[in-house]
Amino acid sequence: MQSETRDSETGQADTTGTSVSARPADADGAGRGDAGVAARDTVTIEDLPTANAAVRPRPADAAEAAELLADHDRRGKGYSYASESSVLRTLTGIGSWTRRQVLVRRRNDDCLVAWLTVHDRAAGRTLVDCVIRHDLDPDEAAVLADRLLRAAERYARDIATMRAMRWTLLDSGAYENDTRQQAFLRAAGYGKVRTWLHMSRPVRPEDADSLPPPREGITVRRVRTHDDGLPVADDLQAVHRVLEESFADHFSSYRESFPEFVMRLREDAGHRWDHWWLATIETDEGPLPAGALVSSVVGPDDEGRESSYIDYIGVHRRARGRGVAKSLLHTVVADAAQRGRRGVGLEVDADSPTGADGLYASMGWETVYRTQSWHRDLAL
Secondary structure, eight states: OOOOOOOOTTTTTOOOOOOOOOOOOOOTTSSSSSHHHHHHOEEETTTTTTTEEOOOOOOGGGGHHHHHHHHHHHHHHHHOOOOHHHHHHTSSSSSGEEEEEEEETTTTTTEEEEEEEEEEEEEEEEEEEEEEEHHHHOOHHHOOOHHHHHHHHHHHHHHHHHOOOOOOEEEHHHHOHHHHHHHHHHHTTEEEEEEEEEEEEETTTTTTSOOOOOOTTTTEEEEEBTTSSSBBBHHHHHHHHHHHHTTTTTTTTTOOOHHHHHHHHHHSEEEEEEEEEEEEETTTTTTEEEEEEEEEOOOOTTSSSEEEEEEEEEEOGGGTSSEEEEEHHHHHHHHHHHTTTEEEEEEETTTTTTTTHHHHHHHTTTEEEEEEEEEEEEEE
């Protein structure tokens, strides 16, 4: 499946130029300088500066980690949806099950200065997120990035070995305007491989019932559910197959098993089963899956309003040029309007082979910010 770059709109690293303050003292010893760090479950990071300590995450870290991510996001794109609850899910909740994570704290004041996440995304694909405080001395920040990205390589090797792989792709990213992060990745041997457009479309109340219906012969429906609200497995598998086949000719496409696909999407704090849609087309053999769209909830924003985010949209090659993508997009926009949401966001390859960015622009989406994918091949 095609690589996508997600940020804290979905609970991942992604914040304004305000500095992040050190956490005050609390009952479990956090905020008490070296005494607080000494009470933690520490992690060995080779050549980590002695002024810092690497520790394993715990639930009490979520608020401070959310501040760290929010500052990172706002510098990169001007806003952030990072919240304590979404970060907690990644830090120690369901999202932590497929990630190896390290927090770095200063020994003298217990301040959180960095967060490393190494995500076992799929066989042969390891996502690396390294977020470092932006108000650190540049040389200090560069040393931390070097040590943590080296540790990420070690963790990725362990993951690949566990999967009996002979290599893996290290997949990281940076905001287009974050030259510091780009320098960190370049120094660690990563190369820039792609630019992504992050686009948004405002939603109006009239979008709930004014958008064109699907063309004749096209049907768009939600995945079916059982009486208990859980989805029907056949429909989920159909969505997965359509997306796998749709992205086969896209940049950095790779196979992701059905269990990996479902588990990863369920890790997202904004995941909802009623945000999965399947499109079919009529053929002489009967209806066949033609496209799929999976979306999630992001926000709320500063005004308390949520938005929808399109995690995946794909159209099978046999159905391209028949209006399936527009039908799926109209469906998710109408759904967002019915729910009173502010808008619908998505991301797209700036060099999409299908010209998808042009389609989105023609339907009201505008580019809000850009990110970059940085990759490095790692042989065992």
